[in-house]
Amino acid sequence: MSNRAKRIFVLTGAGVSAESGLGTFRDRDGLWARYDPMKLATPAAFARTPREVHAFYNARRAALLRAEPNAAHQALARLEAGLADRGGELFLCTQNIDDLHERAGSRQIVHMHGELLKARCTACKTVNVWRDDLNVTDSCPACQRTGTLRPHVVWFGETPFHLKAINAALLGSDLFVAIGTSGAVYPAAGLVEDANRAGIRTCEINLEPSANAHSFDEARYGPASEAVPNWVAAV
Known part of the structure; x- marks a missing residue:
């Protein structure tokens, strides 16, 4: 069926970027095994220790700028x-x-957890491209207030972006494919069950079975740099 699919919904997670040198989150050696997310990735943590939160994301931003697709x-x-x-x-x-x-050349991407190379003002809500370090002394380019900028990412306890568009696209697809995901982060991990209820065929492509691997109709396992091109060639 995947060979005949014309409307494909692909969900990607940290595993698709791991071979580019970017850390995953929930693997044995992932970021949350080395850092406490409650101290670095919540609104409360940012309110309490903004300098520490900025330092963590500044390091990740620098690593991203060095990485390649x-x-x-x-x-x-x-x-x-x-x-x-x-x-x-x-x-x-x-x-x-x-x-x-x-x-890599993809033209239409929906970032449900935000974008590291953008900053959002907590005062005026403006989102700006931001490729440099972000600090508490920086001013918002739009409203000129200082200390109001935060990474434009979704933290624990916050609602992911674009959920209405994501759900509509899923229900309009012929095939749902999850690539490099842990299957443990909701609501993304629940998309495969939504697809199953709608009668949409599902496929997992991962280094190893995810937490919800049993929910998929088919699976391909191996490094993303090999498994994904092989699957695309078959499609």
Whole structure:
């Protein structure tokens, strides 16, 4: 069935960017095994210790700017172009806050957990491109207030972005594919069950089975830089 799918919904997680040198979160050696997310990735943590939170994300931003897209990102960009040529459509939804899909050539990406290379003002809500370090002394380019900028990312306890568009795209798809996801972070982890209830075929592509691997109709396991291009070639 995947060979005939014309409207494909792809969800990507940290595993798709791991081979580009960006850390995953929930693996044995992931970021949350080394850092306490409650001290670095919540609104309360930012209110309490903004300098520490900024330092953590500044380090991640610097690592992202050094990283390059890998073969998995590039294969998904080819898939988007190939489906468009055949009258189809790829809805690429990522849990990742990096920009490697964009740099690989994907044109339409929905970042449900935000974007690391952007800053949001807590006062005027303006979102600005931000590639430098972010500090409590920085001023918002829009309202000029100081100390109001935060990373434009979704923290624990916050609602992911674009949920209405994501749900609509999922229900309009022929095939749901989760790539490099842990299957443990909701609401993203619940999309496969939504697809199952709608009768949409599902596929997991991962280094190893995810926490909800049993919910998928089919699976491909291996490094993303190999498994994703192989799957795209088959599609």
